[in-house]
Amino acid sequence: MSTKIILSSDGLPLEKSLKKAERKNKIRALLLVAPLFFFILIIFVFPLVDMLFKSVDNRMITEMLPNTFTALEKWDGKELPGEDVYEAFYNDFYPLAKDKKSGKLFQRLNYEKSGFSSGLKKTNKLILNFEKENYKEQFINAHEIWNNQDYWLAIKNSSSKWSYSKYLKGIDLELDQQKKIVQVEEEKSIHVLLWLRTLKVAFWVTVCCFFLSYPIAYLLATLPMKYSNILMICVLLPFWTSLLVRTSSWMIMLQQEGPINNTLVWLGLFTNENKPELMHNMVGTFVTMSQILLPFMVLPLYSVMKNIPSSLMKAGKSLGGTPFMSFMKIYFPLTIPGIGAGCLLVFILAIGYYITPALVGGASGTLISNVIAYHMKYSLDWAFASALGTMLLVGVLTIYWIYHKLVGIDNIRLG
Amino acid sequence: MAKENFVRFENVDKSYDGKVLVVKGLNLNIKEGEFVTMLGPSGSGKTTCLMMLAGFETPTNGEIYIDNQAISNVPPHKRGIGMVFQNYALFPHMTVYENLAFPLRVRKIPKDDIDKKIDKALSMVSLQGYQARMPMQLSGGQQQRVAVARSLVFDPKLVLMDEPLGALDKNLRENMQYEIKHIHENIGVTVVYVTHDQTEALTMSNRIAVFNDGKIQQLSTPNELYEEPMNSFVAKFIGENNTFKGEVTELADGKCKVKLSSGEEILSNPIFVKSKGQKTTISLRPERAIIDSRTPMDNNYKGIIEEIIYHGDHTRLRVNLLRNKEFILKVPNISSDMKIKIGKEINVGWNSVDCRALDPK
Numbered sequence: 001m002s003t004k005i006i007l008s009s010d011g012l013p014l015e016k017s018l019k020k021a022e023r024k025n026k027i028r029a030l031l032l033v034a035p036l037f038f039f040i041l042i043i044f045v046f047p048l049v050d051m052l053f054k055s056v057d058n059r060m061i062t063e064m065l066p067n068t069f070t071a072l073e074k075w076d077g078k079e080l081p082g083e084d085v086y087e088a089f090y091n092d093f094y095p096l097a098k099d100k101k102s103g104k105l106f107q108r109l110n111y112e113k114s115g116f117s118s119g120l121k122k123t124n125k126l127i128l129n130f131e132k133e134n135y136k137e138q139f140i141n142a143h144e145i146w147n148n149q150d151y152w153l154a155i156k157n158s159s160s161k162w163s164y165s166k167y168l169k170g171i172d173l174e175l176d177q178q179k180k181i182v183q184v185e186e187e188k189s190i191h192v193l194l195w196l197r198t199l200k201v202a203f204w205v206t207v208c209c210f211f212l213s214y215p216i217a218y219l220l221a222t223l224p225m226k227y228s229n230i231l232m233i234c235v236l237l238p239f240w241t242s243l244l245v246r247t248s249s250w251m252i253m254l255q256q257e258g259p260i261n262n263t264l265v266w267l268g269l270f271t272n273e274n275k276p277e278l279m280h281n282m283v284g285t286f287v288t289m290s291q292i293l294l295p296f297m298v299l300p301l302y303s304v305m306k307n308i309p310s311s312l313m314k315a316g317k318s319l320g321g322t323p324f325m326s327f328m329k330i331y332f333p334l335t336i337p338g339i340g341a342g343c344l345l346v347f348i349l350a351i352g353y354y355i356t357p358a359l360v361g362g363a364s365g366t367l368i369s370n371v372i373a374y375h376m377k378y379s380l381d382w383a384f385a386s387a388l389g390t391m392l393l394v395g396v397l398t399i400y401w402i403y404h405k406l407v408g409i410d411n412i413r414l415g
Numbered sequence: 416m417a418k419e420n421f422v423r424f425e426n427v428d429k430s431y432d433g434k435v436l437v438v439k440g441l442n443l444n445i446k447e448g449e450f451v452t453m454l455g456p457s458g459s460g461k462t463t464c465l466m467m468l469a470g471f472e473t474p475t476n477g478e479i480y481i482d483n484q485a486i487s488n489v490p491p492h493k494r495g496i497g498m499v500f501q502n503y504a505l506f507p508h509m510t511v512y513e514n515l516a517f518p519l520r521v522r523k524i525p526k527d528d529i530d531k532k533i534d535k536a537l538s539m540v541s542l543q544g545y546q547a548r549m550p551m552q553l554s555g556g557q558q559q560r561v562a563v564a565r566s567l568v569f570d571p572k573l574v575l576m577d578e579p580l581g582a583l584d585k586n587l588r589e590n591m592q593y594e595i596k597h598i599h600e601n602i603g604v605t606v607v608y609v610t611h612d613q614t615e616a617l618t619m620s621n622r623i624a625v626f627n628d629g630k631i632q633q634l635s636t637p638n639e640l641y642e643e644p645m646n647s648f649v650a651k652f653i654g655e656n657n658t659f660k661g662e663v664t665e666l667a668d669g670k671c672k673v674k675l676s677s678g679e680e681i682l683s684n685p686i687f688v689k690s691k692g693q694k695t696t697i698s699l700r701p702e703r704a705i706i707d708s709r710t711p712m713d714n715n716y717k718g719i720i721e722e723i724i725y726h727g728d729h730t731r732l733r734v735n736l737l738r739n740k741e742f743i744l745k746v747p748n749i750s751s752d753m754k755i756k757i758g759k760e761i762n763v764g765w766n767s768v769d770c771r772a773l774d775p776k
Contacts (some may be wrong), residue, residue, distance in 0.1 A: 313472055315504035317491040319518035320569065326492075329517070333508050 032204035048393075055386035057165040061108050065092045069159040077156065080149050086135035097124045111381055113154040166387035171195070178190050191371070191388075199368040201285060201357075202350035208290045209297040209346050210339065217301035217338075222310070239295040250288040254278040254360065280362025288356050293349055297342035304338030328375070340407050348396050370394065421447035421605055422468065422573065427477035429463050429629075431535050437463050439629040441477070444670065445607065450599050452608045454618040455626030456652070464626075465609050470494050481573065482724035492521075497566030497574040497604075503558045503582055505550040511537075511561050518569040536568040539598055548716075556587045563595065567604065570589050576608045580615065592618050613653050617641065625649050641700075646685065647773040652697035657704070657742050659697040660775065663688045673697055677738045682713045682767040687774045694775040701731075701743040705767035712764030718742065720759050730755065736763055 006014040062069060071088035075081045096102040102124055109116035126142045139146035157175060168174055168181060172189035176182045183189065216235065220228050238246055253260055261275045270276060278284060308331065316326030354369040361367070368388060376386035422445035429438040436498045438460040445451050453461035466472040468479060470491030478485050486494060504513050515536060519529045537543050540560035550558055559579060566574050576595075580588045599606050608735055610616055616623045617637040625632045625640065625648075633645045644650035647658070659681060665672040671685040680696060688695050705712070718736030725731075729745050732755065736742040744763065746755065 309502060311500045311502060311504040311505065312506060313499055314469075314491070315498065315506075316500040316517070317471075318469055318494075318496060319565065319573075320492050320495065320521045321517065322492055322521075323490075325521060330506050 004230045015196035020400055051386045051389055053386075054383050055166055055390050056162050056164060057383065058158060059161050060104065061158055062161050064096060064105050065089070065155070067091045068155065068195055072152070072159065075152070075156065077149065077153050079135075080147065081152050083134075083136050085152070086139050086146075087228075089139070090130065090135045092300065093123070094127055094130070097127050107380065109155065109158070111384070112158050113151060115145055116151065118152070119143040119151070166384045169384060170388050170391050191368075194366070194368045198351055201282070201289065201367060202347050202353075205286065205289045205293060205350045206297075206343050206347045209293055210343060212290070213297035213301055213342065214335075214339075216221075217298050217305050220298070220302045221305035221308070235295055235298050238291070243292065243355055246292055247288060247359050250284070250291070251279060251360055254284055254287065279360050281364045282361075283365075284360035284362070285357045285367070288360050289353055292356060293346045296345045296349060300341035300345065301335060301338040304335050304341075308334050335405070340403065344400070344403055347399065353391060353397060353401075370402060416446040419446055420480070421446045421449075422607070423480040423483075424464070424468075425480065427464070427467065427474045427479060427480050429460070429467060429472065436475075437629055438467075438474075441629075441631065443624060443634070445605060447605055448603045450596070450606045450608065450619060450621045451612060452620040452623045453626055454610060454613060454616040454623050454652075454724060459626040460575060460629040461609050461611075461624075461626040462577060465577055465607060468607060469496055469498055469575055495569075495571050495573075497569070497571035499562050499566045499574070499576040499579040501578045503550075503562040503579075503733060504583075504623075505558055505561055505565070507550055509550075510546065511542070511548050511550070511553075514550065514561060515565050515568045517564065522569060532568055539567065539601075540564045540594070555583055557593065559583060559591060559710040560594075563598070567598070567602070571604065573605045573607070576583075576606065578610050579608075580610075580612075588615070595619065601647060607664050607773045617653070625652060627652070643686075644698065644771065644773070647696045647698060647776050648771060650771070655701050655743055657699045657701060657739070659699075659737065659739060661697065663691050663693045663695055663772065666691055671772055673772055675737060679716070679737055681737075681770060683770040683772040684768050686771045688772050695772040696775050697770055697772050699765060699770045701745045704742075704744055704765045706744065706746065706761050706763060706766045708762075713767040714770065715762060715764040717760055718763050720755060720757055720761060723755055723757060734761070734763065 001143065008017040010017065012020075018325035051127065068085065069086040072081065075085060088258045093102065093105075096105060102120065106117045106120045107126075107389045109120065120143075123142045123146070126138075130138050136146075145151045147275070157179070167177055169184075170191055172184050172192045173181050174184050216231070220231055220235070222228075223231065252258055255261070255278075256275060258278070260278060261270075264270050265272055265275060276283075278287070312330055313326055313335070316330045321329065352369050353367060354373060357365055357367045358370050358373070361370070369392075372385045372388045372392075422443075424441045424443040427438055427441040428436055430436050441460075443464075453464060455461045463472060467474050470486070470489065473487060475703060478487055480486065481494070481496075489650065505516065509517070512533060515533045516529050519532060522570075524532070524560045533546065534543070537545065540563055542557060542560050542564065545557070546551070546562070550561065553561065559582075562579065566576075579595075580591050583591060592615055595606075599619075608616075608619065617640075620637055622636055623640050624634045627648050633640060633649045635643075640649065643656055644653060650656045651658075659673070659675055661673040661675040661681070663671050663685070664674045664680060666685060666688065669685070670682055671688055673683050674680050683697050716736055718734035720732055721735050721740060722733035723730060724733070727748075729747050732744040732746060733740070734742045734744055742763075
């Protein structure tokens with residue numbers, strides 16, 4: 001093999017002059033991409049990283065109570081801690097109380113164990129008048145929680161800077177006082193149920209969308225232009241309507257006195273007294289989500305079907321295949337890239353659906369996203385919301401990966 | 416013993432929209448083992464006829480028979496007709512083997528026989544060893560061969576080909592023409608072939624049906640079609656053609672005199688004309704008109720060379736003759752000593768037999 005360097009006519013090595021010639025184009029391409037790149041970086045990547053960070057970040061409390069944690073290190077946890085711990089806690093807590101900065105601490109410690117909030121609030125007022133000795137006694141007098149070693153254990157358990165306890169909570173597990181992973185009490189374990197419900201709804205919505213979309217997409221792809229355009233508008237019109245509007249119109253349709261129930265009564269299938277509950281339960285979530293996500297299935301299927309020449313089915317038939325056999329052996333396998341894309345899209349969207357279940361789902365129809373929203377807006381446990389969000393993200397990526405292993409990602413076609 | 420009326424179209428009409436007839440009262444008989452080409456411009460109804468035969472379109476009226484069985488109510492997959500499509504229609508997700516095995520598997524033929532039949536079919540199109548390839552990995556010509564092999568692999572009695580060579584380049588197309596022709600000769604299958612390419616039709620077919628306007632204009636062997644076109648459409652559509660318009664002034668002894676608007680009279684062969692005074696179009700093949708003929712000719716006129724077009728094996732002259740500026744002459748290039756020059760006056764002569772008085776269209 002000769003490794004002679006090929007020169008271009010001006011004497012420079014060919015590779016170099018090629019790079020030189022292409023440089024301008026490359027710079028231009030980079031400049032064109034740059035705005036979107038920065039936009040995504042700021043709007044998408046940073047928040048995502050921040051979310052991951054928040055879900056494991058425990059530094060707020062370690063920064064607020066540095067002395068306490070140091071003192072607690074030596075404590076074995078079998079009985080109430082000694083005077084030194086109380087003193088250290090006083091040294092940490094007094095400045096916070098004085099500067100009125102202790103609010104976050106109440107909230108944070110209350111996630112760890114309920115009862116902290118009220119105890120700390122009371123202590124917060126009294127601590128300003130504490131004398132500089134006998135801290136233990138004064139604390140115990142201030143509130144009974146300081147007489148309970150469980151609360152001290154809870155503080156000790158939150159001493160690490162990074163913590164994965166939020167993730168455990170997301171699947172109804174927790175660390176007990178011996179730092180062992182255990183199941184939370186029965187009445188508190190709702191997250192696993194919600195995860196399963198979310199997966200179930202997403203799965204059935206996907207299946208339902210698939211069976212509804214396939215014939216529509218087939219018609220769209222095979223009808224003459226003037227009819228298929230009208231049909232296409234019928235598919236896209238809801239797509240262009242606001243999600244909220246569509247969901248609320250479903251609320252009108254599905255309500256107790258709504259058109260669907262009235263029709264069922266009119267048909268004599270139900271009496272006026274025991275009309276079926278169509279809303280504020282799984283049925284509502286299911287029906288509404290299927291309708292809303294339908295275009296995401298129709299469009300990839302349509303774009304794939306549009307590219308299947310009609311002569312293939314004709315060839316199948318002329319070669320002796322019955323219409324059904326030709327469909328199964330020829331048409332259907334060729335639509336798999338569209339099916340894959342559609343199912344993946346619908347499933348991933350359904351898994352993270354929020355507004356629709358919130359409005360028509362009721363208590364039995366809420367999904368994991370509603371819990372995330374609850375922790376973001378009401379309980380303000382952002383760390384837990386972040387942990388749930390991260391789990392959702394990992395779940396979606398896992399599904400994507402499984403799909404890649406089974407079908408191959410290059411087998412996706414969106415249009 | 417080959418059956419005389421293997422495929423029979425009987426008064427077949429076809430309309431798509433209820434307003435226009437695409438095929439009008441078509442009658443056509445095809446012998447067993449024959450290679451019949453449907454030739455015509457696009458929109459002439461030839462493909463529609465093929466699709467009706469294959470079962471993808473139903474005749475609006477009339478009936479089609481294969482082997483004396485009416486087939487209107489037989490669905491395409493039960494007709495047992497092989498078909499080659501314009502864009503090959505190979506199944507892109509199957510290998511060559513699977514493509515060829517499809518018609519055999521649906522017929523529940525045992526695996527050993529399938530392998531044998533596929534080997535045979537592939538060797539017929541000289542593609543042995545290509546079983547494992549995907550259609551996308553093949554060149555256009557190879558895909559075409561696979562399509563042909565697939566249409567033959569289940570031993571159909573009848574094979575339909577819908578402009579199968581349209582997408583190939585010129586050289587490949589010519590090779591494939593011969594190949595398909597040889598396959599037809601070797602296995603004796605009946606072929607109905609649709610094309611708009613007249614050379615293809617002339618080189619391959621036993622008989623050609625020229626379609627125009629939903630009707631068969633002429634059905635005859637290639638040489639008959641070329642030498643003896645029955646009407647001016649066929650004369651114009653097949654090969655090159657010089658025309659003169661005029662009126663019949665005399666009709667006797669199998670010859671007629673046609674008076675042109677310029678006043679000259681041409682002695683011609685009355686094909687369409689039946690009486691004096693009829694309007695007619697005279698058709699004359701360029702190679703039948705001879706410059707400075709040594710033997711006496713029925714018609715002799717002087718013309719001026721307007722344009723010289725070099726074609727390699729021959730030279731084409733555009734001559735202004737009898738006020739027709741588009742009169743074409745073909746001169747073999749061996750007689751290059753004739754000193755052809757633009758503006759030169761030459762003597763052009765032809766016999767009345769070769770100059771056919773057809774319908775005035």
